[in-house]
Amino acid sequence: MMSPLDAINANPPNVWITYFDGFDPSTWGFVGFDTDGKRKSFLRRSQAGVLVVIAGSPQAKPEEKHQIIGVLQCSHEIGVDRDYMPSAAFADKESNPRSRGSWANAVRVVRAWEVSEDSRMHIRDFASETYTGKNGQHIGSQGSPLSISEAKRLLTMNLRETEVFNCPPISGTNFAPAVDVLRPSRPGPTSQSPTEHREAEGPCHVYVLALSGKPGIFLNDPSARGKIIKAGFSKAPEDRREAHNRHIPVGPFQWNVLKSTEAEGRTAFPGSIQGKAAEAALIAVLDRDGRSLGREFFLAEDGVIEDAWTAAKKAGDEA
Template structure:
């Protein structure tokens, strides 16, 4: 079973998962909040699935994140960013709702590759409760169902109003509440550590206009791209972590390689993946790519594809040699 130090684990639904602007769990009636408060004071964990009728298309019906609650209560406006409050009140479907709030202290997003349908992972609880009741009141998961969270890959994300240090190590949820393990030292301007273990190589591509980003004319702009090369337990999480360091706007990171992302990381450990990463960098340098700092490059598409092949060959060679 998942050892959560006797923490209760609840299930509820949101219209999305944005704890950086929505730092609470809200109830439409005080009696509903009072029913939840004894568990909240124990640091209850609330598993979030996105409603099937509203929310991002690729998240609907999926279990996408986990919140840690506190015993602090207040009006929902206290725990929302100004933009989130204005958006909530501008929508007739949410105006005036969920006013009785409980503050959230920490939040974790589940790796996109591991999002599961709520009626699959929590079939027992979801099957015996209506979606309306789950959304309005929340329901407590059994120990058996809560234990299914243990091996889900997560990383911590910011919570609105949070003052503590963020621990963005990528790891199984069973380790998420434990003290951080040692991580590989930072090698890049924006770094989020992760424990060692199986790794993917990846290439991320920045979408939104090369010349606009660089602030200068670029010859054959349609044939050039800004990329980041690296390795990670999860390309999805690395993409999201890097994106979270940028303000919202037209520029978005997308996974270029691997495509598709395999269910299982192909390389045994970081040492093996580093061989592949170094080979990608060497191929980019040899091909004349422009270094933009850290592991970011401006390169033509043909060269990016060549560098991906070089990285895979080097990592596979390192595995065979090891």
């Protein structure tokens, strides 16, 4: 799946624009089309990982109308609307005459970012080449691809990653420049949330946790291959595994230590400088060759994990 920054920098960009009545991916985890033909056209003309920029429709809140309010990253997984929204949200959709039976041909969203109010732009300014003032209905019904200069305007905005229905949870995020937010997470804890785990200074080990169970079921993506993993560094990787498992119910999905320098019998890195360097190298390879699931979580196949692990140990040793 193409990464967000690669989608923006591609030629032509793998970035589209459409209208939504609002922006809440936690209850509306898809981009919908009225007909399967329109959906097939979108899939044919885009690549998995496509970014869809969301402008507020004329039916949106007054302060959101025609404003760029969010960005979605789509897989090429398809289904129907009710597959990608809570049952209560689907009931609300079907009880509303405007949305009843509409936009049912769904393409799944896997990541999402909201745009800060102070960096929103009117669609005519953001999509100055694509939006003509007369093609709003076309953009709203089937979307339109953006030009190179339009796609790069995303990088001038402040974004904050937000939760998507049936995707790994997102917490403790803040608005920041898009060029930073759309990258994989930086090594080491960055959230200011008081519940965020922070490593103490001192000797540490780099590690990879792997989630047991079938990734396709966990991600609701039958095409998912490989392992869902978490990259990090810690004084005690087994303690981190235990801490993460305390936040999920007992069942088929549990975190296990897949790799750690401690398990390999290596001497601990002297401190966080080496730990962060190792983690950064690990994340760089996973982001390049795997699929980012937000922050330090990835979907990757065994060969990619091995390459990332080798790079991590080398970077830590050389830091």
